[in-house]
Amino acid sequence: MTLIVTLIIALVLLVGLLLAGAPIFVAFLVVNVTGILFFFGPSGFGLFANSIFTTANTDTLAAVPLFIVMGELLFRSGAMEHLFSSLDRLIGRVRGRQYILCILLSAILGALSGAAMAVAGLLGRSLYPAMIKRGYDPKLSAGTILGGASLDPIIPPSVLAVILATIAQVSTGKLLIAGAGPGILLTALFLIYVMGRVWRNPALAPDVSQDAKEAKGSVLVAILQMIPACFIFFLVMGLVMLGIATPTEAAATGVFGAFILAYFYGGLSLRMLRESLYTGVTVSSLILLIMCCAVIFSQLLTFAGAPQMFGELITAMSLPVAVMIFIMLALPFLLHIFLFLDQVALLLVLVPIYKPILAIYQIHEIWFFTMLLIVATVGGICPPFGYTLFAMKSALPNTSMSDLYKAAWPFVWIICLGILIVALFPPIVTFLPDRMGQ
Amino acid sequence: AEFRVISSWDHTYPAYPLLLEQYTKNVEAASNGDIKFKISGPETVPSFEQLQPVGSGVFQLLFTHSAYHFGNTSFLMAVDGLKGDVRKWREAGLIELVDKHYERFNVKVIFMAKPPENSGYQIILRDPVTPAHDMNGRKIRGTQSYAGVLSMLGASPVVLPGSEIYTALEKGVIDGAAWPVIGVINYRWNEVAKYLLRPVFGAPVHSLFINLDTWKALTPAEQSILLEEGKKIEASWEAEWLKLMKSEEAALIEKGAQITMMAPAQAEELSAAYEKGLWDAALKKDPKDVADLKEFAKKNGLTN
Amino acid sequence: MEFLRLLAAIHDRLSRAGFAIAAVVLMVMTISYCFEVVSRYFFNSPTIWASPLVSYGLCASIFLALPDLARQGAHVSIDLHDQLVSPKVGALLLTATRLVSGFACFVGALITGAQMLSEYRMDVWTNTYLPIPKWWLFIVISYGLLSACLYFFRQAFGDLPQPSPEPANQESMAK
Ligand code: NA
Numbered sequence: 022m023t024l025i026v027t028l029i030i031a032l033v034l035l036v037g038l039l040l041a042g043a044p045i046f047v048a049f050l051v052v053n054v055t056g057i058l059f060f061f062g063p064s065g066f067g068l069f070a071n072s073i074f075t076t077a078n079t080d081t082l083a084a085v086p087l088f089i090v091m092g093e094l095l096f097r098s099g100a101m102e103h104l105f106s107s108l109d110r111l112i113g114r115v116r117g118r119q120y121i122l123c124i125l126l127s128a129i130l131g132a133l134s135g136a137a138m139a140v141a142g143l144l145g146r147s148l149y150p151a152m153i154k155r156g157y158d159p160k161l162s163a164g165t166i167l168g169g170a171s172l173d174p175i176i177p178p179s180v181l182a183v184i185l186a187t188i189a190q191v192s193t194g195k196l197l198i199a200g201a202g203p204g205i206l207l208t209a210l211f212l213i214y215v216m217g218r219v220w221r222n223p224a225l226a227p228d229v230s231q232d233a234k235e236a237k238g239s240v241l242v243a244i245l246q247m248i249p250a251c252f253i254f255f256l257v258m259g260l261v262m263l264g265i266a267t268p269t270e271a272a273a274t275g276v277f278g279a280f281i282l283a284y285f286y287g288g289l290s291l292r293m294l295r296e297s298l299y300t301g302v303t304v305s306s307l308i309l310l311i312m313c314c315a316v317i318f319s320q321l322l323t324f325a326g327a328p329q330m331f332g333e334l335i336t337a338m339s340l341p342v343a344v345m346i347f348i349m350l351a352l353p354f355l356l357h358i359f360l361f362l363d364q365v366a367l368l369l370v371l372v373p374i375y376k377p378i379l380a381i382y383q384i385h386e387i388w389f390f391t392m393l394l395i396v397a398t399v400g401g402i403c404p405p406f407g408y409t410l411f412a413m414k415s416a417l418p419n420t421s422m423s424d425l426y427k428a429a430w431p432f433v434w435i436i437c438l439g440i441l442i443v444a445l446f447p448p449i450v451t452f453l454p455d456r457m458g459q
Numbered sequence: 460a461e462f463r464v465i466s467s468w469d470h471t472y473p474a475y476p477l478l479l480e481q482y483t484k485n486v487e488a489a490s491n492g493d494i495k496f497k498i499s500g501p502e503t504v505p506s507f508e509q510l511q512p513v514g515s516g517v518f519q520l521l522f523t524h525s526a527y528h529f530g531n532t533s534f535l536m537a538v539d540g541l542k543g544d545v546r547k548w549r550e551a552g553l554i555e556l557v558d559k560h561y562e563r564f565n566v567k568v569i570f571m572a573k574p575p576e577n578s579g580y581q582i583i584l585r586d587p588v589t590p591a592h593d594m595n596g597r598k599i600r601g602t603q604s605y606a607g608v609l610s611m612l613g614a615s616p617v618v619l620p621g622s623e624i625y626t627a628l629e630k631g632v633i634d635g636a637a638w639p640v641i642g643v644i645n646y647r648w649n650e651v652a653k654y655l656l657r658p659v660f661g662a663p664v665h666s667l668f669i670n671l672d673t674w675k676a677l678t679p680a681e682q683s684i685l686l687e688e689g690k691k692i693e694a695s696w697e698a699e700w701l702k703l704m705k706s707e708e709a710a711l712i713e714k715g716a717q718i719t720m721m722a723p724a725q726a727e728e729l730s731a732a733y734e735k736g737l738w739d740a741a742l743k744k745d746p747k748d749v750a751d752l753k754e755f756a757k758k759n760g761l762t763n
Numbered sequence: 764m765e766f767l768r769l770l771a772a773i774h775d776r777l778s779r780a781g782f783a784i785a786a787v788v789l790m791v792m793t794i795s796y797c798f799e800v801v802s803r804y805f806f807n808s809p810t811i812w813a814s815p816l817v818s819y820g821l822c823a824s825i826f827l828a829l830p831d832l833a834r835q836g837a838h839v840s841i842d843l844h845d846q847l848v849s850p851k852v853g854a855l856l857l858t859a860t861r862l863v864s865g866f867a868c869f870v871g872a873l874i875t876g877a878q879m880l881s882e883y884r885m886d887v888w889t890n891t892y893l894p895i896p897k898w899w900l901f902i903v904i905s906y907g908l909l910s911a912c913l914y915f916f917r918q919a920f921g922d923l924p925q926p927s928p929e930p931a932n933q934e935s936m937a938k
Pocket residue numbers: 130131132133134135136172173174175176177178179
């Protein structure tokens with residue numbers, strides 16, 4: 022019982038500090054220093070220092086800055102414009118083609134970048150104004166971009182997947198690959214949704230005859246222009262799938278590929294290289310600093326006997342496995358909505374609590390953590406607090422936050438539907454990782 | 460008293476239940492329940508970081524292998540290469556030497572459980588050794604303990620935590636893994652690397668350390684129980700290890716594993732390469748104390 | 764006062780330099796692993812230094828970048844003040860969290876600094892095939908936290924001279 026009380030005090034302290042506006046890494050630093058003093062006294066500080074050291078020296082986490090740099094190089098190189106024009110040429114004259122274009126472009130960008138914030142800002146700045154100008158529905162347009170951007174952390178490569186795999190101590194490569202199936206599924210669901218909306222209410226999309234004039238160039242050229250992007254994807258996920266490189270090594274080859282591609286597209290300059298590296302350093306340091314300060318939290322939990330305690334609790338409750346999975350996935354969703362907790366912070370707190378439960382129920386870890394990854398991703402576009410929402414808002418200063426909320430909700434529910442489908446058909450997740458490197 | 464023990468392996472590794480847990484049970488029984496233990500594993504403190512918290516008293520006991528704190532000291536790793544059994548080591552006064560060296564880390568040795576010579580380690584491989592496909596250039600997972608053998612084989616060492624071995628083997632990021640001859644089946648690595656390279660080599664000493672302050676605060680009776688139970692389990696461990704090794708090898712072969720042999724020239728060189736690797740690495744890290752150890756070992760006939 | 768301003772300027776310069784070095788380190792990490800993949804796959808000769816080097820690089824880059832991120836106030840935090848509390852309370856809360864943050868970073872710097880000294884005294888090395896003294900990295904960790912601590916306190920007491928804008932950096936932050 023004292024353990025439960027201690028845990029509740031720790032969580033209250035953590036949430037209180039976060040709500041007061043303390044940086045997330047500071048909140049974890051305070052809670053964990055307090056925890057160390059409570060359990061071990063000052064003699065435990067060496068343990069904390071070494072935990073920071075070990076986390077900061079984790080080779081697999083080096084994929085985080087590298088994936089970010091890779092995406093930045095691609096976005097700054099003009100690769101996106103080429104992809105856009107190719108897709109534009111390839112998509113036929115269907116009603117609502119800009120929605121379709123936006124979703125497919127997001128999925129492709131997702132396969133080329135590791136973090137969603139970049140994609141939301143990018144599409145918000147470039148694609149959204151064009152869609153509005155052509156008479157597309159502002160709400161559905163914004164929602165499509167938000168939904169599309171949330172594909173990014175699910176479709177490999179993904180920074181969030183690397184972080185989750187490290188916290189959960191599962192194979193980084195497998196968790197990355199596992200996102201491919203659900204990513205394609207969600208892309209399909211989004212497409213079905215927008216096409217259904219447009220079919221029922223043609224006013225949401227203008228007549229396409231206007232667009233048709235703009236389609237230029239041959240289909241062959243359009244396809245050829247897609248090849249370099251495929252090459253980048255191969256340099257990253259292909260090398261991982263074939264077992265040629267570890268995910269971190271593949272992230273490095275991806276950076277190299279993006280560098281070459283930027284040269285190919287003529288966008289390479291010392292300035293864009295420096296900016297890409299700076300963004301990589303900035304974003305990754307902020308995230309990894311949180312991890313460095315937070316990892317000891319799970320060490321303290323196991324030391325305090327939390328796994329056994331939760332084990333006994335869970336066994337005593339003897340809930341059906343489906344109910345248990347539902348609770349474990351709903352919890353971060355609710356904590357996010359009601360306590361505004363950040364995705365990474367949530368994962369750092371919940372995963373060590375979940376691990377023993379997964380073992381008791383013998384739940385497929387990659388399958389479960391992929392669903393958890395999708396839930397964490399929903400957090401990005403789920404009102405009231407989400408990074409993707411904020412990135413979108415900063416790209417569209419004239420749109421009100423409440424309009425963005427309204428735009429986001431349908432896509433939140435579609436992703437939830439996606440999770441349900443993945444829950445009912447696990448092979449969507451497990452098919453690829455179970456066949457890796459064979 | 461209840462002591463907090465930190466172990467470098469989780470319960471999947473056979474030495475955890477059969478050596479550590481067995482020892483704690485024996486001590487609890489011998490002390491009529493006065494001495495109790497609470498064991499934590501690498502999920503509480505990562506294997507490479509465990510010496511420090513035991514020295515500072517966060518934990519009282521440490522169950523480990525010297526390669527895991529090679530960054531702190533290489534002294535005990537050199538001990539792995541010595542000849543003879545632990546009884547002979549004790550007679551020669553080796554334990555006192557180890558204790559003296561580890562004083563700086565504020566710990567002392569309770570027991571050093573050693574397998575019989577040349578029955579400690581194996582390398583498991585994805586592909587067999589053939590004349591066309593020798594060991595040259597293969598990537599093998601292994602700590603510093605294996606440096607000599609891996610370099611003699613022409614293989615390239617990769618340091619990976621145990622938790623990454625399965626996937627790395629599965630994907631071919633590594634071609635093999637060096638590990639004690641016990642535990643492979645528990646971690647199911649045979650599913651992704653079915654060739655067992657022979658002969659086996661070396662003898663990893665599994666040690667139990669105690670925090671010095673904790674030790675000094677014990678009554679002589681308690682100290683004696685801890686030490687005597689330690690000696691008993693040291694004495695029975697050789698046979699236990701061989702039994703484990705044989706039953707595991709049989710179980711592996713039953714599940715489809717196959718034996719593959721080193722080139723005869725390499726097999727001949729194996730022991731010497733292993734020992735040389737230990738000495739070289741150890742001397743580089745702690746030149747003075749390891750040189751003293753080497754002299755001590757020569758004098759007592761524990762090394763060539 | 765002039766002296767303090769000078770100190771602050773030096774502090775800022777140091778932090779900016781640290782950030783730039785972190786970016787260079789990231790490039791070195793990329794090159795190391797590209798070399799490793801090529802060397803291993805095409806020449807069948809894996810390196811033993813690439814993986815440890817990348818680990819050390821990651822550690823160094825995180826904590827070399829930290830001071831400049833603290834200078835820019837770039838931390839991931841939940842900024843609800845505008846919606847939930849009055850501006851006056853919000854300002855008070857902001858100062859309070861900065862003080863707490865400064866103090867927490869100070870404790871962090873102390874803890875890692877003490878560990879650095881102990882690793883130095885005991886001559887502890889990293890446990891890899893490219894061993895280096897652990898205190899080399901601990902000194903970077905401790906420096907990062909200590910410098911961040913100074914920024915939080917400087918911001919809490921409001922004496923921060925206007926940071927000179929760095930276009931590249933500001934722009935990248937917006938994304
Ligand atoms: Na992605």
